[in-house]
Amino acid sequence: MGRDLYEADGPSRAVLEVARRELGGDLLSVMFEGPEEALTRTENQQPAIVAHSLAALALVREAGIAPDFVAGHSLGEYSALTAAGCLAPEQVLPLVRFRGELMARAGDDAPGAMAAVLGLDAEPVREIVAGIEGAGTVVVANYNSPGQVVISGEVNAVEVAGAACREAGAKRVIALDVSGAFHSPLMEPATAPLIARLGETEFLPAAVPVVANVDARPHTDPEETRANLGTQMTSSVLWEQSVRWMIGEGVDRFVEIGPGTVLSKLIGRTDRGVATFSVDHPEDVSKLTAELGQGGV
Incomplete structure (x- = not known):
């Protein structure tokens, strides 16, 4: 991932060189060449995704496209904060590696699971997880889009809740390939060290509002940013609510910057009346500028 952004030279290569300088050349080697097993380790995956996203963002900025709001899903909130000018790449890349290490350690110490529940509204899922007794901890981790939520917690509790969701009418319950029960109380041991690190990190005021995962508000x-990031790992990601809030503020065009198009699909399911674009590769920028022109998103 990201090799074409490096080969594009210019601002995207400069960002990836920051990643090399701050995190060592091994990260770029894993990004460009694998192996997949190394890339998918949480402590590598998180800085790799953010480095890729910021490299693509650099090309979008070079094209003169600027947002009215920014938001990111879970880890993506760190990229969004960088896009808003709160953090520099030199700050955020070591920060997300540290976050990834903490989450990986928490996952090793307290093994958990996550599952996507498809085709069932959020309210029945909330009621199901709230009513699980004797099986352990399980919570709603992500509100992704209408009919798609993710549950997270202890392995047995997630299995029991998933079975109950199927009985309640869910079309599918899909176990996710993750190394821990993210956005659940099982991540609590990672919170205090992250909050301490956030306290040592200088955040600038956001140049554009950042719609936060924890409350779906700008x-x-x-200080609000630090507080939001400090509770994010153990809180639900209110993605659908964030998208709806931005639409309510008049946003009708969303640009997903980084690897893949998952968020574009979630946004499209939330409101089919908005336009979505994605920037993953250098050539995507010219397509984006052709659609949007040089104005703001």
Whole structure:
């Protein structure tokens, strides 16, 4: 991943060189050449995704495209904060590696599971996880789009809740290939060290509002940003609510920057009346500018 962004030279290569300088050349080697097993380790995957996203963002900025709001899903919130000017790449890349290491350690110490529940509204899923007794901890981790939520927690509790969701009418319950029960109380041991690290990190006021995962509301204040990131790992990702809030503010075009098109699909399922674009590769920028022109998103 990201090799074409490096070969494009210019601002995208400069960002990836920051990643090399701050995190060592091994990360770029894993990004460009694998192996897949190394890339998917949480402590590598998180900085790799953010490095890729920021390299693509650099090309979008070079094209003169600027947002009215930014938001990111879970880890993506760190890229969004960088896009808003709160953090520099030199700050955020070591920060997300540290976050990934903490989450991997928490996952090793307290093994958990996550599962996507498809075809069932959020409210019945909330009621199901709230009613699980004797099986352990399980919560709603992600509100992704209408009819798609993710549950997270102890392995047995997720299995029991998943079975109950099927009985309640879910079309599918899909176990996710993850190394821990992210956005659940099982990540609590990672919270205090992350909060301490966030306290040592200088955040600038956001140049554009950042719609936060934890409350689906806009923030620009550095202290609010620290507080939001400090609770994010154990809180639900309110992605659908964030998208709906932005649409309510008049946003009708969304640009997903980074690897893949998962968020574009989730946004499209949330409201088919908005336009979505994705920038994963250098050639995507010219397509984006052709659609949007040089104005703001």
